Amino acid sequence: MIDTIIRFAFLLLVPPLMLGLINRVKSVFAGRKGPPLLQSWRDIVKLAGKGIVLSSTTSWVFIAGPAVTLAAILVAGSLVPYGPFRSPFGFAGDLVLFAYLFGLARFFTTSAALDTGSAFEGMGASREVTFAILSEPAFFLSLLALARLSGALDLNGLLLGPEGGFSTATAAPLVLVGLALGIVLLAETSRIPVDDPNTHLELTMIHEVMVLDHSGPLLGAVLYSAALRLFVLSSVLLHVVMPFRIGVAALDWILFAAGLAGISIVIGVIESVMARFRMGRVPWFLTGALLCAGSAFVLLVR
Amino acid sequence: MPDPASSLTLLAIAFAAASGLPSLAMRRGSRKGQVVATSGMLLAAVLGIAGALLALLQPGSIRALPALPWPAGNLPGMRIDPLSAFFLVPVFLVGGMSALYGSSYRPAVRNPRTARRMSVFLGTLVAGMAVLVVSSDAFSFILGWEAMALSAFFLIGIDDESAEARSAGLVYLLATHAGTLVLFALFALWRTVTGSFAFDAAAGAALGPATRGALFLLALLVFSLKAGAMPLHFWLPGAHAAAPSHVSALLSGVVLKMGIYGLMRFTFMLGEPAPSWGWAVLAVGAASSVLGVAFAMGQHDLKRLLAYHSVENIGIILMGFGLGLIGVSSGRGLVAVLGMGAALLHVWNHAIFKSLLFLGAGSVVSRTGTRSPDRLGGLAAAMPWTAGFFLVGSIAIAGLPPLNGFMSEFLLYLAAFVGSRYPGAVDSGPLLVAAALATTGALALACFVKVYGAIFLGAPRTTQRPGLRESPPSMLVPMGILAMLCIAIGVLPGIWAPLLDRVIRSLPLGTGVDRSGLMSLAPVSALAFGSLVFAAVVTLAFLGLSFLVGRRVRRGQGTWDCGYAKPGPRMQYGASSFAASIVGLFSWALRPRFHIPRIEGSFPGATGMHSHVDDASLDRMVIPFMRKAESRIQWFRRFQQGQTQMYVLYVLVTLLALLCTLVPFGDMLADLVAGR
Incomplete structure (x- = not known):
């Protein structure tokens, strides 16, 4: 029960801190002091109190875009086990619901972008749906490989692995799946090298350009x-x-938080040392994810 | 005394078949004739759906209908088993909805020349399909098949003053008759090896493996042609685009499913499937689904786009059926049940959301006069109901929660994931299914964001007709009913799972099958609960955001557009630009052709460019092949003079020649030699 409450606290409170940490890492690399960790939370609270301008071309879909996206990702997030703590809502095949909730979010984000009638936002929407064509199969193939490894059909069993964790004999497919999921993560969260979350106005943007008119x-x-x-x-x-667990709930939560911090730091480092790919290169990057996931499955067929 | 289910069905077939006849007795363009026809079709729909559901719900799986007084005699004629009843539901549902919609979409007073034809053939189309699914011997099957095929031809070409409709009708007619030819071969072979025209599963199971393989191949050929699977889909996009929208709804939603029905019926008549059968169906399905939706992406015509999406969805159904067959042949009962369940449920789902989308497209086309999304935009303001229903259809066809398309794709994914757990290299089938289905899902989403965004969102790209307004209620009601069904199937699995279970239990899926029902085998209720929770969270988020936004809204501004001072509606990202990057990604299959003008001189005149994606099999295979064939068989022309008398003479000569084969020449020769 306590763990379930902590789960929800994590889901609702921690995410903006990750953005803060990424920005801190980037400013360290750039030699700046950087914004405080809580800056993203402050931005969100400040924005919640502000007025908005609605374009005369928009309809209710424009408001539904952020609303559906928020709801879809919240529900999807409640299906995932965090560290060793299982989701209370798991059922066989919940991974399909998980992936398709992200799809629904994409449908409404891109529709809201088209609702403004702006050429920029249309361009961003077009790119978003294009790259999803490669990242979605990569995601499903990764999960298929994990399903074969663990013998489970729900996200809880699939991600926590078989009893006693994944065996070392399966390291090779796990590494490939990790690569694939890592690339999917970078693409879905619009980070470098797929997208640049900082510059809003460039023609090369994907996610940021779709929300130009939202205020x-x-x-x-x-x-x-x-x-x-x-x-x-x-x-x-x-x-x-990081398929480790300690066995003591409090320590496991700390380990989970440390893992999240680690991922944020890695993303921050990637963003500091790499440039964004040219648009034409992104599909090849995502194809890499597809190949990794497919190879992981092939390694498991015997 | 026949039982109520079969009497209701027979009555429904009779009403549908006769619905258009009264209008023939009335004058041209008579409103009354159309009202009678529409009421007949609606009555048939109510009776037919009631009969089919009754047959599904009541115990006792097979009911015989009174046999036709067919001269061949001694054939079983017709009967309703759960599989037929399951397919009867969409036939009558979409039939009734199309007829109701058609009464306002093509009112008789404004189409006096074609209104009576429309009523008659719409009725015979529905009746033909109903006869087809309840037939239990080759004769009644062909009767229904041809009634369906020919009625569809007359409906596709009903606007016969347009060249597009004439040529689409012709291509369709050639394709369907090529299919009928293969069907004759199939039935002839069946008759030869089993000794009867009756559909008898026991007789089929007793055949040798080679014979069963040959029968299966013939069935796959003819029925995938009718279902519009790649690469035999070449007749489909043109036909569905040229037909009036409510006819397209019926063609795409139900007529294609008759191919699926035929394939299922015949496969189940052939005993235990060989492993290669499932693989063949799976491969055809995967190719159809991915390439179908990729071709849809490249279309500039709303109805052609929807037609290619039918190829995609037929592919999804075939993937489910193929995976199910692999499950049967490898003895994996759960894969078999989930695969078949996915295929069958998707038959219903596609019938519902695709006819909803075609009806929505019809409303758009009839109000704006164009089928090109690139010329539309911002219609949601003038046509809010149509926009809402179209949005429901779009989310459903993209397979997104919480609507019906998601339910069947969920079952298919589940079948793939269950299949992936078994050891052995043979089970790379699930890999193919998961990869193809994920790609298809992402592409379908992209395509319907494009369609919905370009047509209903943003600003009008060309000058709208003055006084553009919403469609009349008789067009909105059918769309509303179909949209409600999309939602109901998505969130209330309790209403369809027991019906589907009844069908699955009646299928020969091998011995190792758990028959406890989909509700216990697949977590559909958990899924539906998840969808409901999600819907609640969406509502909360929407209300919360609206509350936060509150009154602090400034309206009346244009879109910001990065500070550009004078953005215009033609600067919006159009449907073609939206699709361009995906078309580029799939250019190896789509081969888009661009016609870019050369700009010369100091003062070049006005010019334009256009691009199009030709059909892979019609434009690149069938037509070039036909051209070649035409030059080779010129000599045959001399037999074709257009004189009916000559043709009757040919028939007579052929008959005489055939009769001659009955003369016992061998015996006579033997008698001569023996000198008797």
Whole structure:
């Protein structure tokens, strides 16, 4: 019961901190002092109190975009086990619901972008749906490989692995799945090298350009959803790259938090040392994820 | 005394078949004739659905209908088993909805020349399909098949003053008759090896493996042609685009399913499937689903786009059926049940959401006069109901929760994931299914964001007709009913799971099958509960955001557009631009063609560019092949003079020649030699 409450506290409170940590890492690399860790939370609270401007071309879909995205990722996040703590809602095949909730979020985000009638936002929406064509099969193939490894059909069993954890004999497919999920994480959360979350106005942007017209509480919801998405996908990835558990609940929560911090730091480092790919290169990057996941499954066929 | 289920079905078939006849006795463009026809079809729909559901719900799985007084005699004629009853539901549902919609979409007073034809053939189309699914011998099957095929031809070409409709009708007619030819071969072979035209599963199971394989191949050929699977889909996009929208709804939603029905019926008549059968169906399905939706992405015509999505969904159904067959042949009962369940449920789901989308497209086309999304935009303001229903259909076809498309795709994924747990290399089938289905899902989502966004969101790209307004209620009601069904199937699995169980139990899926029902085998109720929770969270989020936004809204501004001072509606990202990057990703299959003008001189005149994606099999295989064939068989022209008398003469000569084969020449020769 306590763990379930902590789960929800993590899901609702921690995500913006990850954004804060990434920004801190980036500012260390850039030699700046950097914003405080709580800056993303402050931004969200400030935006929630602001007024908004609605374009005359928009309809209710424009507000539904952030609302559906927020709800979809919250529900998806409640299906994932965090560290060794199982989700209370798991059922066989919940991974399909998980993946398709992200799909629904994408449907409404891109529709809300098209609702503004802006060429920029249409361009971003087009790219978003294009890259999903490669990242979605990569995600499913990764889960298929994990299903074969663990023999489970629900996210709890699939990610926590068989009784006693994944065996070392399965290290090779696990590494491949980890790579694939890592690439999917970078693409889905619009980080470098797929997308650059900092520059809003460039023609090369994907996610940021789709929310140009959102302001006030709507922008706050978009920001919060982006943080949630990072948190949820990181907690999936953590099971593959850090399949350890201690056995004491408090320590396990600390380990989980440390894992999230580790992923944030890695993302921050990647963003500091790498440039964004040219648009034409992104599909190849994502194809890499697809190949890793497919190879992981093939390694498991015998 | 036949039982109520079969009497209701027979009555429904009779009402549907006769619904258009009264209008023939009335004058051209008579409103009354159309009202009578529509009421007949609605009555048939109510009776037919009641009969089918009764047959599904009541114990006692097979009911015989009174046999036709067919000259061949001694054939079982017709009967309703759970599989037929399951397919009867969409036939009558979509039939009734199309007829109701058609009464306002093509009112008789404004289409006096074609209204009576429309009523008659719409009725015979539905009646033909109903006869087809209840037939239990080759004769009644062909009767229903041809009634369906020919009625569909007359409906596709009903606007015969347009060249597009004429050529689409012709291509369709050629394709369907090529299919019928293969069907004759199939039935002839069946008759030869089993000794009867009756559909008897015991007789089929007793055949040798080679014979069963040959029968299966013939069935796969003819029925995937009818279902529009790649690469035999070439007749489909043109036909569905040219037909009036409510006819397209019926063609796409139900007529294609007759191919699926035929394939299922015949496969189950052939005893235990060989492993290769499942693989063949799976491969056809995977190719159809991914390429179907990729081709849809490249279309500039709303109805052609929807037609290619039918290829995609047929592919999904075939993947489920193929995976189910692999489950049967490898003795994996759970994979078999989940695969078949996914395929069957998707038959219903696709019938519902695709006809909803075609009806929505019809409303758009009839109000704006164009089928090109690139010329539309912002219609949600003038047509809020149509926009809402179309949105429901779009989410459903993209397979997203919480609607019906998600339920069947969920079952298919579950079948794949269950299959992936078994050891052995043979089970790379699940890998193919998961990869193809995930790609298809992402592409379908992209395509319907494009369609919905370009048509209903943003600002109008070309000048709207003045006084653009919502469709009349008789067009909105059918869409509303179909949209409600999309939601109901998505969130209330209790209403369809028991019906589906009844069908699955009646299928020969091998001995190792757990028959405890889908509700206990697949967590559909947990899924539906998850969907409901999600819907609640969405509502909360929407209300919360609206509350936060509250009154602090400034309206009346244009879109910001990065500070550009004078953005115009033509600067919006159009449907084609939206699709361009995906078309580029799939250019190896789509081969988009661009016609870019050369700009010359100091003062070039106005010019334009256009691009299009040709159909892979019609434009690149069938037509070039036909051209070649035409030059080779020129000599045959001399037999074709257009004189009916000559043709009757050919028939007579052929008959005489056939009769001659009955003359016992061998015996006569033997008698001669023996000198008697």
